[in-house]
Each structure stands twice: as C-alpha cells, then as structure tokens.
Amino acid sequence: MKGLSIQHITKSFGSSKVLNDCSLDINGNDFVALLGESGSGKSTLLRLISGFESPEKGKVILNNRVLLDDQLFVKPEDRHIGMIFQNYALFPHLSVRKNIAFGMSASPESEAYLEELIEIFELAEQQHKKPSNLSGGQQQRVAIARALAVNPSLLLMDEPFSNLDQTLRRKVRIEIKAMHEKFSIPMILVSHDPEDALELADKIAVLQQGKIVQFGVPSELYYNPVNQYVADLLGPNTKYKNQFIRPEQITFNRSDFQGKVIRSAFSMRGNILVIEADGHEFLAYDYSRTNTIGDEVSFGILANH
Amino acid sequence: MVFTTLRMILGVGLIAAILAIPSAYFVSNYQFPLRGFLRKANILPVAIPTYIMGFTYASIFxxxxxxxxxxxxxxxxxxxxxxxIDVVNELGLMFFLAFALYPYVYSAALVSFSIKNKSIEEAAASLGVGPWKRFWKVSFPIVLPAVLSGLALVTMEVLNDYGAMAYFNINTITAGIFQAKQMDFTSSVFLSALFFVVIASVFISYYLFKSYKKVASTLSSPSYDLMPMEKKQGMLVSFVVFIPFFLGFILPVIELVSLASSRLNIIFSMDFLIISLNAVQLAFIPALIIVLLSLILLYNEYINKGFFSRFISAISNIGYAIPGAIIAVAVMSFVIVLDGEEKGFYHFLIDSLILLIFAFVIRFLAVGYNTLEGGFYKITKQLPDASRSLGVGSFKTFIRVYFPLLKSALLTTLAIVMVDILKELPITLLLQPFNFHTLATVAYEKAKITESVRDAAPFALLLIIVGTFAVLFLVKDFSKKNK
Structure with a gap:
C-alpha cells in the first residue's frame, strides 16, 4: 500500500510525554496538515518520521517499508524522506546550485534534472549566488528544490511559512499547492496557522496532548470539530447545543433568535459582533457595518456550508 | 600550607573583584572617553602569565x-x-596575581551587566532610585553569579600557579607537589595537597564549565544605548577604568621592554630563535591533537545525543580544573606503575616529549573544547539534519557541512590552545626532557635561578606578544560571530 502509517508512537522528553500512543495513516499522495498548539508534539512527530528522533515505542511504515519498530531503526539518510526546515537550513557556504545538487548523485540524468528544477523554481539567475544573498521567498524555493532533487518518497515541511510576511506567505502557499500537484508525492505540513492548513491540505490532523484527536477533510474539521480544542484551533466559534457555530454561519436575514449587540469591532470582512442571545454569546460578521453596541438584532443560523 | 593557599585564593579573589567589577559596570552602562578601547584593553592582562607578572613587579620594586x-x-x-618597601611577600603577590587574573572576573561580569541589566536598571531609575543604590540593589545581585564564576577561574589559576609562588617563596600546595616530586609521592605533604586540590577542583568545576563559555562570548558589542555622562565625570570614570589596565598590562610591559632593551644580544642570538621554535613546535603538536579531539567529542555529541556523550565530554573537560603540577605527577606516576619495578618497556616514556604532550592534552582539552564549541553551536543543528535528509551519511555530512563551516573556528581554537601551552609552566618544568627548554621555562629559570630578570625579559616579552595576539584574535573572532 502506498502511503505512510504511524502506529502507537510514544515519545517522552524527560518526564513529559510529548507523544502518547499516537497513530495516523496517510494514503496515496495526500497533502496532510498537522495542526496543534505549540508544545502539542507536531514537530517531534515530524522528526520521528524523518528519523532525527527515536521513540520509546511505535512503528513507522512508508510505502510498505518498515522504517522503525521495536527492532529496526532506519537512519535518516536511508529513509528517502525530504524535509523543509523552518529556517530552510540552506548550506551557507554553497551556492544555490550546489545546495540543490547536494544530495544528488553525479550522472547525466541528475544533471538534467538539476537544470529542470532550477528552471521550475525560477532560480536560473540566482544559481551561483550564496543563500545569504537571496530573499526569503527565493530561499524557500531553494529549500524545496533541494528536497525534491533526491526524489523523496515523502516530503515533510516544518512551519515553512513562519519566516515569510503575509503577502509572500499567500504567494508561496499557491506555489506549494501547485508543486504538490506537479510532483505528486505525499506531503506533511506542520503549522500552527489554521489558514495554511485549511487552504493547502487535503486532510488535516489535529494533535492534542500527544494524540491525534481528529483527522479528516478541512470542512469536516472546521464545521464538525470533535471538541472545543479543535474548534478553537481552526477559528472563532460559539458552542451552542453541542454544535460549534462559526461567525459566517450567522445570518441577519432570518429571525430565529432575538439578541442584543454587546461588543463590536472592526475587521476586514465586516464588523465582528458579539450578540447575546438565548444565554450564549454568538459571534457574527456584520458585512454591512450597520449594527452598533446596544442594538437589538434578530438572526438565524445557517447549516454547514 | 593549606592555609597559605586559602589566604592567597581569598586575597587574590578580593583584589581581582575590586579591580574588575567597577570597570565592567561602567563599561557596560555608561558612555565616557576611550570607553571602546578600555572595554577591550581590560581583557589584555590575561596575556601575561602569572609568573612573569610576579617577577616583573618584583623587579619594578x-x-x-x-x-x-x-x-x-x-x-x-x-x-x-x-x-x-618590600613587596616580595604574600600581600605583594596577592596584588600582582590579581593584576594578571582580574580579566576573568571582568569579562564574566561584563556579559552579565550587558545582557541583563539595561532594562532593569532603567526600570529602577524610573522608580526614582539613584545610581549608587541602583548598583547595590539592582545590578550587583544580578551579576553576582557571573562574578562568582569568574572568581572560580581566578581560584583555579591561583591553585595552578607554581612559578610566581616559588619566586616569592610562598609555600602553597603546588609547591608541596614539587617538593614531593623530588622525594616521595606518599609523603604527607603530597597527600594533603592532593586532598585539598581534589576537593577544591570538584567544588569549582561546576562554575568553571558555565563560565568559560561566558568569558568567550562577552566580547561582542552591546547593541543598546549607553547612558551619557558629564565631561568631568566621564574623565574620572575613564581614569578609574584605566587603572586596572595600567597595572595589569602597561606598567609590566613597559618594564619588560626597558629590561629587554639592555639585552638585545639575547634577542638576536641563535639560542633565542631555537628556543622560540622549540616552544612553538612543542605547542603545535598537542594543540593539533586537542583540536581534533574536541572536534570528535563535539560531533559525537551531535550524532549520539544523550547522557553518555555529554558525560564523556564533561570527563574530558575536567583536566582544566586540576592544577598542572598534579597532572604532571599523575601522568608520571601512571607510567611508573605501568612500567613496574624493573626498567621495562615503558621506561622510555619518562623524560620524553610524549609524556609532556600527553599531559598538555589532558590539561588543555577543555580550552580547545570550549573554544570550538562556540563555533560548533553557531552551526544550527538543522544543517546536518538537512544534509542527512538528503541521503548523505553522518561522516560525509561532517566533511561536507561541518568542516568547511568550522575552518575559521578551528584555526582560532588552534591558536588559543597553542598560546595556553606556550605560557604553561608547572607541567613543562616537571616533565621537560633533559636539556629541552621552552620560552616559559627559560623565562622562569633565568628570573628565578640566575636571578636575572633582565635575561628573562626578552623571553617573557615574546610570550606576552604572542599571548596578546591570541587574545585580540579571540576578541575579534567573537565580535564578528556575534554580529
């Protein structure tokens, strides 16, 4: 079976258990985002998959090949797992071209592939420069090209956007999405930003206290989170009768509820209101920006999109 | 003997603290004339070995x-x-040793003042607390741990010193070890000395390991604004900060230069050249071994993370906490035990350079390890991880990633360790092969045995010049890295 299987991984640092009987199965070429608060074990899980950490217990299988179990530990260099690091980890003493070629064997085919990668990632002009002379976005592209150069069976990305500003972040997200389609290999992205996960991933896995608490398609996690932790991680919400209501589900075109605006704040999508109704505080977008604090409003809740 | 040693430790420590702390405080908080120069200048006295400081001051007075x-x-x-006026006594030597050793306290305090103090100091000022009270209530308690770690280094150097104590006829434990060498290792003198040193070493090594790194990392420029001073006040502060530098460096160097100028015939002699080359050659081999060992230890810590690797490194570092004389005696006893009753296979080691080199490696491995560690940790762990995730094994990663990035750190380490070995006296005196001389032993022997500081001056001066270059090299290297 093509894909990655993580089974019953347990890992502690000192007395704190970072991963606790953690399991996850990724099929085919899925793009999976791993979400969780800082300290939830995301990066540790990534380092365990790549072989930079070893767990007390558990099993990792990639494309039917056991990488880790009670007896076996395949070294990171023999796993064929690419990794994009948070700070890109480009070799400062090597040019862009040599960085990308670092893990490649010397052959005419790889030489051709190197040229192709340089072209795909639009690095022809920069190829003889040192990484320190590149912009953040360019460094990011070198890191991705370098990881793909060795034809990995799986690509891991540890918070790859954390050093980019908002505009660049959006652009790089689109690039990565396109790259995933082009190279068709499974990818795991670690992020603490729900926007990254919702926009990019085929599936999202949420880590809470060292365990995967929910794994599914983005819309499922967004509208039907299993608990308050998952709901909060993916954005603002109001818990009402065991349902997590997102602000954009509130419509002023219906009058199922009567309430009073108790707070209002400006946001890009519209004023965000806190409406007190039926003993709850509902969050809602006021796209027309007409309601102010103290106003009596009537509203309804739309079904999940 | 033990009490004399304790008195020396306390006295030197106290004077060193008095010289170092005000300078460090002013330099890291206030803007005054020549501040930038004095900030670095106050590190320089470490380039003067304690025995040279001792006999130079004896000569001055x-x-x-x-x-x-x-x-x-x-x-x-x-x-x-x-x-x-008589300065060749315990009190005199306390001062002269403190002149050479206060930079350890100074640089440790400097980091602490620079890093932690600024905003807290400002907070105290905004609450209406005056400068004097601020120093005692806020700054001093904050830098106290750093000062103590600097004092631990001073203690080690006092324990290690043999040359100055012998020149001043002060009977410390190290002198006891030298006496034992000529007599009997089981003598009570030797045993009590050993006992004292082991206790002291264990006690202070804890501080030492933390402080060595701090001393090295101090030398970068602070990035915050300094408090301005009135002109008169500024001049006064410059003077206060200049005093330790003057006593610890300028005065002894001027004295040695004037003494050496009457011995130009020595400087231009073949002997001088041969002894210098001898010394450099002798320092190079153990320094190279130390650099390689440090590299292996550090890389091993990266590859095999965990308690055992760190334990091995910690054990390898212990040599620096043990006085040279003890290491020399221990190494020699080891060979004697190995050799057995009759003169056996290992007898050739006694009085050979191999033994001397072995002792140097034990004593100075910590210096190499800690200097190189600075360069090593500049390389983020992600780089080797990245290399391995690209299918490159750990040995090749070492060659292709670590080695090119460490080149300048390796050279710095080699230079620093070489200079420390060049300056070393007790081990060299105890283990040098017959008729083999180094700059340190010649300088010491000429001053002590032939009682001619003039004859010793050219050798002492050359040691100081080399040492000064190494210190400046280190200062520059760390300022660059910290940018």
Missing amino acids: SVTGSFYAFAELFIDRETLYSWD
Whole structure:
C-alpha cells in the first residue's frame, strides 16, 4: 500500500510525554496538515518520521517499508524522506546550485534534472549566488528544490511559512499547492496557522496532548470539530447545543433568535459582533457595518456550508 | 600550607573583584572617553602569565628598579630608603596575581551587566532610585553569579600557579607537589595537597564549565544605548577604568621592554630563535591533537545525543580544573606503575616529549573544547539534519557541512590552545626532557635561578606578544560571530 502509517508512537522528553500512543495513516499522495498548539508534539512527530528522533515505542511504515519498530531503526539518510526546515537550513557556504545538487548523485540524468528544477523554481539567475544573498521567498524555493532533487518518497515541511510576511506567505502557499500537484508525492505540513492548513491540505490532523484527536477533510474539521480544542484551533466559534457555530454561519436575514449587540469591532470582512442571545454569546460578521453596541438584532443560523 | 593557599585564593579573589567589577559596570552602562578601547584593553592582562607578572613587579620594586628611580624624582633618597618597601611577600603577590587574573572576573561580569541589566536598571531609575543604590540593589545581585564564576577561574589559576609562588617563596600546595616530586609521592605533604586540590577542583568545576563559555562570548558589542555622562565625570570614570589596565598590562610591559632593551644580544642570538621554535613546535603538536579531539567529542555529541556523550565530554573537560603540577605527577606516576619495578618497556616514556604532550592534552582539552564549541553551536543543528535528509551519511555530512563551516573556528581554537601551552609552566618544568627548554621555562629559570630578570625579559616579552595576539584574535573572532 502506498502511503505512510504511524502506529502507537510514544515519545517522552524527560518526564513529559510529548507523544502518547499516537497513530495516523496517510494514503496515496495526500497533502496532510498537522495542526496543534505549540508544545502539542507536531514537530517531534515530524522528526520521528524523518528519523532525527527515536521513540520509546511505535512503528513507522512508508510505502510498505518498515522504517522503525521495536527492532529496526532506519537512519535518516536511508529513509528517502525530504524535509523543509523552518529556517530552510540552506548550506551557507554553497551556492544555490550546489545546495540543490547536494544530495544528488553525479550522472547525466541528475544533471538534467538539476537544470529542470532550477528552471521550475525560477532560480536560473540566482544559481551561483550564496543563500545569504537571496530573499526569503527565493530561499524557500531553494529549500524545496533541494528536497525534491533526491526524489523523496515523502516530503515533510516544518512551519515553512513562519519566516515569510503575509503577502509572500499567500504567494508561496499557491506555489506549494501547485508543486504538490506537479510532483505528486505525499506531503506533511506542520503549522500552527489554521489558514495554511485549511487552504493547502487535503486532510488535516489535529494533535492534542500527544494524540491525534481528529483527522479528516478541512470542512469536516472546521464545521464538525470533535471538541472545543479543535474548534478553537481552526477559528472563532460559539458552542451552542453541542454544535460549534462559526461567525459566517450567522445570518441577519432570518429571525430565529432575538439578541442584543454587546461588543463590536472592526475587521476586514465586516464588523465582528458579539450578540447575546438565548444565554450564549454568538459571534457574527456584520458585512454591512450597520449594527452598533446596544442594538437589538434578530438572526438565524445557517447549516454547514 | 593549606592555609597559605586559602589566604592567597581569598586575597587574590578580593583584589581581582575590586579591580574588575567597577570597570565592567561602567563599561557596560555608561558612555565616557576611550570607553571602546578600555572595554577591550581590560581583557589584555590575561596575556601575561602569572609568573612573569610576579617577577616583573618584583623587579619594578627592587632597589635598582624603576619604582625607586621614578620616586627619587620627587622624594629624596634617604627618606625613600627609610620606608623599606618590600613587596616580595604574600600581600605583594596577592596584588600582582590579581593584576594578571582580574580579566576573568571582568569579562564574566561584563556579559552579565550587558545582557541583563539595561532594562532593569532603567526600570529602577524610573522608580526614582539613584545610581549608587541602583548598583547595590539592582545590578550587583544580578551579576553576582557571573562574578562568582569568574572568581572560580581566578581560584583555579591561583591553585595552578607554581612559578610566581616559588619566586616569592610562598609555600602553597603546588609547591608541596614539587617538593614531593623530588622525594616521595606518599609523603604527607603530597597527600594533603592532593586532598585539598581534589576537593577544591570538584567544588569549582561546576562554575568553571558555565563560565568559560561566558568569558568567550562577552566580547561582542552591546547593541543598546549607553547612558551619557558629564565631561568631568566621564574623565574620572575613564581614569578609574584605566587603572586596572595600567597595572595589569602597561606598567609590566613597559618594564619588560626597558629590561629587554639592555639585552638585545639575547634577542638576536641563535639560542633565542631555537628556543622560540622549540616552544612553538612543542605547542603545535598537542594543540593539533586537542583540536581534533574536541572536534570528535563535539560531533559525537551531535550524532549520539544523550547522557553518555555529554558525560564523556564533561570527563574530558575536567583536566582544566586540576592544577598542572598534579597532572604532571599523575601522568608520571601512571607510567611508573605501568612500567613496574624493573626498567621495562615503558621506561622510555619518562623524560620524553610524549609524556609532556600527553599531559598538555589532558590539561588543555577543555580550552580547545570550549573554544570550538562556540563555533560548533553557531552551526544550527538543522544543517546536518538537512544534509542527512538528503541521503548523505553522518561522516560525509561532517566533511561536507561541518568542516568547511568550522575552518575559521578551528584555526582560532588552534591558536588559543597553542598560546595556553606556550605560557604553561608547572607541567613543562616537571616533565621537560633533559636539556629541552621552552620560552616559559627559560623565562622562569633565568628570573628565578640566575636571578636575572633582565635575561628573562626578552623571553617573557615574546610570550606576552604572542599571548596578546591570541587574545585580540579571540576578541575579534567573537565580535564578528556575534554580529
């Protein structure tokens, strides 16, 4: 079976258990985002998959090949797992071209592939420069090209956007999405930003206290989170009768509820209101920006999109 | 003997702290004339070995020395002689050792003042607390741990010193070890000395390991604004900060230069050249071994993370906490035990360079390890991880990633360790092969045995010049890295 299987991984640092009987199965070429608060074990899980950490217990299988179990530990260099690091980890003493070629064997085919990668990632002009002379976005592209150069069976990305500003972040997200389609290999992205996960991933896995608490398609996690932790991680919400209501589900075109605006704040999508109704505080977008604090409003809740 | 040692430790520590702390405080908080220069200048006295500091000051205050010559310009000779100034005693040496060793406290305090103090100091000022009270209530308690770690280094150097103590006829434990060498290792003198040193070493090594790194990382420029001072106040502060530098570096160097200038025939002799080359050659081999061992230890810590690797490194570092004389005796005893009753296979090691080199490696591995560690940790762990995730094994990663990035750190480490070995005296004295001399032993022997500081001056001066270069190199290297 093509894909990655993580089974019953347990890992502690000192007395704190970072991963606790953690399991996850990724099929085919899925793009999976791993979400969780800082300290939830995301990066540790990534380092365990790549072989930079070893767990007390558990099993990792990639494309039917056991990488880790009670007896076996395949070294990171023999796993064929690419990794994009948070700070890109480009070799400062090597040019862009040599960085990308670092893990490649010397052959005419790889030489051709190197040229192709340089072209795909639009690095022809920069190829003889040192990484320190590149912009953040360019460094990011070198890191991705370098990881793909060795034809990995799986690509891991540890918070790859954390050093980019908002505009660049959006652009790089689109690039990565396109790259995933082009190279068709499974990818795991670690992020603490729900926007990254919702926009990019085929599936999202949420880590809470060292365990995967929910794994599914983005819309499922967004509208039907299993608990308050998952709901909060993916954005603002109001818990009402065991349902997590997102602000954009509130419509002023219906009058199922009567309430009073108790707070209002400006946001890009519209004023965000806190409406007190039926003993709850509902969050809602006021796209027309007409309601102010103290106003009596009537509203309804739309079904999940 | 033990009490003399304790008195020396306390006395030198106290004087060093008095010299170091105000300078460090002013330099890291206030803007005053020559601040930038004095900030680095106050590190330089470490380039002068303690035994050279000792006999140079003894020379300055001798009846024919520069002190009398200078004082006679103002005071008539009879009055001057009637004061009967004698500095060749315990109190005198406390001062002279402190002149050479205060930079350890200074640089440790400097980091602490620079990093932690600024905003807290400002907070205290905004609450209406005056400068004097601020120092005692806020700054001093914050830098106290750093000062203590600097003092731990001073203690180690006092314990390690043999040359200055012997020159001043002060009977410390190290002197006891030298006596034992000539007699019997089981003598009570030797045993009590050993006992004391082991206790002291264990006690202070904890501080040492933390402080060595701090001392090295101090030398970068602070990135915050300094508090301005009025002109008069500023001049006064410059003077205060200049005093330790003057006593610890300028005065002894001027004295040695003037002494050496009367011995130009020594400087231009073949002997001088041969001894210098000998010394450099002798320092190079153990320094190279130390650099390689440090590299292996550090890389091993990266590859095999965990308690055992760190434990191995910690054990390898312990040599620096043990006085050279003890290491020398231990190494020699080891060979004697190995060799057995009769002169056996290992006998050739006694009086050989191999033994001397072995002892140097034990003593100075910590210096190499800690200097190189700075460079090593500049390389983020993600780089080797990235290399391995690209299918490159750990040995090749070492060659292709670590080695090119460490080149300058390796050279710095080699230079620093070489200079430390060049300056070393007790091990060299105890283990040097017959008729083999180094700059340190010649300088010491000429001053002590032939009682001619003039003859010793050229050798002492060359050691100081080399040492100064190494210190400046280190300062520059760390300023660059910290940018």
